[in-house]
Amino acid sequence: MSLLQVKDLNKSYQTDTKVLKNINFSAGTGEFLSVIGPSGAGKSTLLRCINRLVQADKGEILFGGQDLLKLRKKELRAARTNIGMIFQHYNLVPRLTVIENVLHGRFGYKSTLQGVLGRFSEEEKERAFYLLEKLGIEAHAYKRCDQLSGGQQQRVGICRALIQNPKLILCDEPIASLDPHSSKVIMDHLKSISEEMGITCIVNLHQVEVAQSYSDRIIGLNNGSIVFDGSNFQLDQLYIKRVYGMETRELITV
Amino acid sequence: MNEKAFKRRKLHSILFFLLIIGVAFISAYMTDFNLVEGMATIPTALIWMAENLIITTDTLAKLPKILEKLNETIFMSIAATTIAAAISLFLGIAGSTTTAVNGFFSTLARLIASFARNIPVVAWALILLLSFGQNSITGFLALFVGTVGFLTRAFIESIDEAGSSAYEALTATGATYFQVVGKAIIPQCLPQMISWILFMIETNIRSATLVGILTGTGIGYAFDLYYKMLDYQAVALITLLIVAAVIIIELASNHIRRVIL
Numbered sequence A: 001m002s003l004l005q006v007k008d009l010n011k012s013y014q015t016d017t018k019v020l021k022n023i024n025f026s027a028g029t030g031e032f033l034s035v036i037g038p039s040g041a042g043k044s045t046l047l048r049c050i051n052r053l054v055q056a057d058k059g060e061i062l063f064g065g066q067d068l069l070k071l072r073k074k075e076l077r078a079a080r081t082n083i084g085m086i087f088q089h090y091n092l093v094p095r096l097t098v099i100e101n102v103l104h105g106r107f108g109y110k111s112t113l114q115g116v117l118g119r120f121s122e123e124e125k126e127r128a129f130y131l132l133e134k135l136g137i138e139a140h141a142y143k144r145c146d147q148l149s150g151g152q153q154q155r156v157g158i159c160r161a162l163i164q165n166p167k168l169i170l171c172d173e174p175i176a177s178l179d180p181h182s183s184k185v186i187m188d189h190l191k192s193i194s195e196e197m198g199i200t201c202i203v204n205l206h207q208v209e210v211a212q213s214y215s216d217r218i219i220g221l222n223n224g225s226i227v228f229d230g231s232n233f234q235l236d237q238l239y240i241k242r243v244y245g246m247e248t249r250e251l252i253t254v
Numbered sequence B: 001m002n003e004k005a006f007k008r009r010k011l012h013s014i015l016f017f018l019l020i021i022g023v024a025f026i027s028a029y030m031t032d033f034n035l036v037e038g039m040a041t042i043p044t045a046l047i048w049m050a051e052n053l054i055i056t057t058d059t060l061a062k063l064p065k066i067l068e069k070l071n072e073t074i075f076m077s078i079a080a081t082t083i084a085a086a087i088s089l090f091l092g093i094a095g096s097t098t099t100a101v102n103g104f105f106s107t108l109a110r111l112i113a114s115f116a117r118n119i120p121v122v123a124w125a126l127i128l129l130l131s132f133g134q135n136s137i138t139g140f141l142a143l144f145v146g147t148v149g150f151l152t153r154a155f156i157e158s159i160d161e162a163g164s165s166a167y168e169a170l171t172a173t174g175a176t177y178f179q180v181v182g183k184a185i186i187p188q189c190l191p192q193m194i195s196w197i198l199f200m201i202e203t204n205i206r207s208a209t210l211v212g213i214l215t216g217t218g219i220g221y222a223f224d225l226y227y228k229m230l231d232y233q234a235v236a237l238i239t240l241l242i243v244a245a246v247i248i249i250e251l252a253s254n255h256i257r258r259v260i261l
């Protein structure tokens, strides 16, 4: 059975315009799934509906046997610990140190008081350093995040997600603010996360070629509907035209 | 931009300039304010100041008593500001769109803030005088209310500016509201908040003098007393001490700012 199953998901912000229309797809354990589509297609909305940063209108999101849309506050909080999220603008606390930001990923497992007092066990701290080392930024552990480069900040973001011990990581355009070299570093890390740790990754991407070279599967979203769902081999010129309404060579600026 | 638009822009600024001059003349006329006459009194005023505001050794004998009053004022300002800051922190968190618990509290916090802020401290002192009488509580409350208004507004802006990005990220990890506020929002905004609090302490020491005249407390009371006794040397000394106190506090807070930011 697949880890995540999205059924008949609908969402509109204003009553008259539907941003997501009857979305159906599923993702297996350890799968690397890319979501591509033009700006405004609803990619970010789709990701945010999954961990309920945005409230969906209708549908089901089955995750590990639970329907996330039916969960109440406490259960939702527990479910969210299993879902990491990575953002285009990293969404760290800039004034705090790298290690503090990484440990923020453990709040979901703590009582409010433990969290507010900043009580972390030795294991948690060791794990945080282990992850920083794995992503090659242990030298910056005590630096403030606003002193780091974009690529380094995004790696802090990945550490923060990984320390949650998630089963699923949602990435909303993780490389859109990065240069080509840092982009490759980040994508390689995400790929190894899904392969080695068996964590499912759903990644919103703007670059079709990047999606094709990293993904097990690609979903093409246009105007709130899925217009393509298949392997990267199946995604040829015809489908790209269907997703974006234009040929790849016209996509260079995207 | 083309030539025509550029010319029009120039015309606009000339018109605006003329309008300002016009408004200045009209208001001077309406208030019987005569610039020439006003200027003419300046030398006389300066001569009076030079003759009457000389501090002598006699005056210095009053120094300990005056300093005691000044202390009272400074500590009242600090107390009013810090207590107001604690209240404002809650109102600021409730009022900011990022951290608002719900729309009702958010609007309420903003309403309290603008109500408290848009009535001048002196007006608050006069209003509170009616119910609390002439004592230090009245002065304290007047400063307190004005400060809550100002700081709430400043804190709301600091939190809004810090942005919702980290809030969103931590909510997504399963963190609770208070964890996010306590460990992401407040640490991010703290230096700016402290900076505003220091600014308010400076402002309040200045206002406290005026409020003190009305409520008969602190350095304002001393000022009023000697003024009415026509002891202008003492008044000059008090004024100098207030200026010195404000400058010292300002220097100290600038130093603190440099360290924390």
Ligand SMILES: Nc1ncnc2c1ncn2[C@@H]1O[C@H](COP(=O)(O)OP(=O)(O)OP(=O)(O)O)[C@@H](O)[C@H]1O
Pocket: A013, A014, A019, A037, A038, A039, A040, A041, A042, A043, A044, A045, A046
């Ligand atoms: N909070 C919101 N309130 C109202 N409308 C919104 C909101 N967020 C997104 N939308 C609208 O929903 C549509 C889809 O937005 P979404 O951000 O999901 O697109 P996207 O595919 O992520 O685009 P991009 O590639 O530019 O990030 C857009 O038309 C957008 O204007």
Ligand SMILES: [Mg+2]
Pocket: A043, A044, A045, A172, A173
């Ligand atoms: Mg988006």
